Amino acid sequence: MTFSVNKKPRAVLSVPSSSGSSVKELVKAKLASSGLDESDAKRLGFIGLSPQEVAALDPCFRARPGLMIPYKDPITGNPLRTRSGLPEFYRLRYLGDPPPSFSDQTGEKSPRYVQPSDTGVAAYFPPGPDWKTILKTHEEPLVITEGELKAAKAAKEGFPCIGLGGVWSWRQSSDGIMFLPDLEKIVWPKRHVFLVFDSDYRTNHHVCAALKELAQALAMRGAIPWITSLPDVVKDGKTGLDDFLIECGGHELSQLFMESQPLTCAESLWMLSEEVVYVKDPGVVVVRKDRRVMSPTAFSSHSYANRIAPRRTLTLNGEVKIDEGPIAEEWLKWPLRAEASG
Numbered sequence: 001m002t003f004s005v006n007k008k009p010r011a012v013l014s015v016p017s018s019s020g021s022s023v024k025e026l027v028k029a030k031l032a033s034s035g036l037d038e039s040d041a042k043r044l045g046f047i048g049l050s051p052q053e054v055a056a057l058d059p060c061f062r063a064r065p066g067l068m069i070p071y072k073d074p075i076t077g078n079p080l081r082t083r084s085g086l087p088e089f090y091r092l093r094y095l096g097d098p099p100p101s102f103s104d105q106t107g108e109k110s111p112r113y114v115q116p117s118d119t120g121v122a123a124y125f126p127p128g129p130d131w132k133t134i135l136k137t138h139e140e141p142l143v144i145t146e147g148e149l150k151a152a153k154a155a156k157e158g159f160p161c162i163g164l165g166g167v168w169s170w171r172q173s174s175d176g177i178m179f180l181p182d183l184e185k186i187v188w189p190k191r192h193v194f195l196v197f198d199s200d201y202r203t204n205h206h207v208c209a210a211l212k213e214l215a216q217a218l219a220m221r222g223a224i225p226w227i228t229s230l231p232d233v234v235k236d237g238k239t240g241l242d243d244f245l246i247e248c249g250g251h252e253l254s255q256l257f258m259e260s261q262p263l264t265c266a267e268s269l270w271m272l273s274e275e276v277v278y279v280k281d282p283g284v285v286v287v288r289k290d291r292r293v294m295s296p297t298a299f300s301s302h303s304y305a306n307r308i309a310p311r312r313t314l315t316l317n318g319e320v321k322i323d324e325g326p327i328a329e330e331w332l333k334w335p336l337r338a339e340a341s342g
Contacts, residue, residue, distance in 0.1 A: 048068075137187055138187050141192040146164050193226065264313070273337055296332055
């Protein structure tokens with residue numbers, strides 16, 4: 001469970017005011033706030049756009065400077081489309097301060113990120129890691145965070161990191177998609193996955209609920225999810241993954257991963273699969289070591305009823321709740337239990 005970390009230290013760059021700044025200056029400032037530079041922008045395919053260029057992209061976009069963030073297929077490297085027939089997927093990050101509007105009186109926050117309507121939901125795989133190799137086996141851990149720039153910074157430091165446009169952007173429930181197709185392609189069984197969201201997740205019930213659901217979705221696909229809590233290293237503000245890497249570096253992040261807390265009982269389920277096998281026909285559980293055969297009821301209620309494993313879930317207040325429960329019954333319902341046809 002190790003990462004190959006870039007040991008080169010990163011300089012902390014100051015971010016100038018956006019007032020009166022050119023698009024180039026705004027782009028440079030935004031990149032610097034995530035520990036990136038213009039060479040990174042070129043490698044990632046980011047494009048700075050003027051207010052006129054942004055407004056011309058989509059009728060719903062406001063005439064403000066923006067940074068276009070294109071999404072790439074992690075395997076082919078080609079532009080990503082969420083469905084056949086749709087345009088290439090991208091998101092746009094508005095730059096600079098928003099102009100005065102009616103929302104200032106209502107207290108409504110001005111949107112920072114936008115995308116063309118009806119283009120779906122996608123996960124962001126920043127160019128850099130050898131995704132084709134990483135995703136086809138479970139050997140290397142993955143990091144999942146909220147935000148493309150944070151994922152790009154982590155990838156630059158040597159951590160294969162997937163960025164989500166929002167905390168729920170690993171699914172599109174409005175279309176009945178409970179796990180994105182581009183995420184389904186990943187080999188999840190036995191892969192360690194570190195969920196690293198902003199440091200204020202504990203005070204946001206919406207984010208905690210999304211993290212809990214994501215951990216369960218990963219565990220049901222055989223992954224071993226962990227929650228990594230970032231300390232507050234930014235004065236008067238929440239700390240994101242990019243902020244932590246700028247302030248503390250990759251080796252400190254590796255240490256945080258070692259201190260992460262596991263979620264769900266996924267590891268215990270894998271261990272039980274090394275002991276027993278469910279045989280579909282005639283519907284029995286077989287102990288590998290001595291070929292002992294038992295019914296599922298006898299397995300969960302008698303023979304293995306005393307097998308207790310910790311179950312860890314994230315509560316809505318951001319705490320990892322740990323209790324214990326019988327593992328045999330959970331294993332019988334687990335989609336990735338060890339099976340034989342007959």
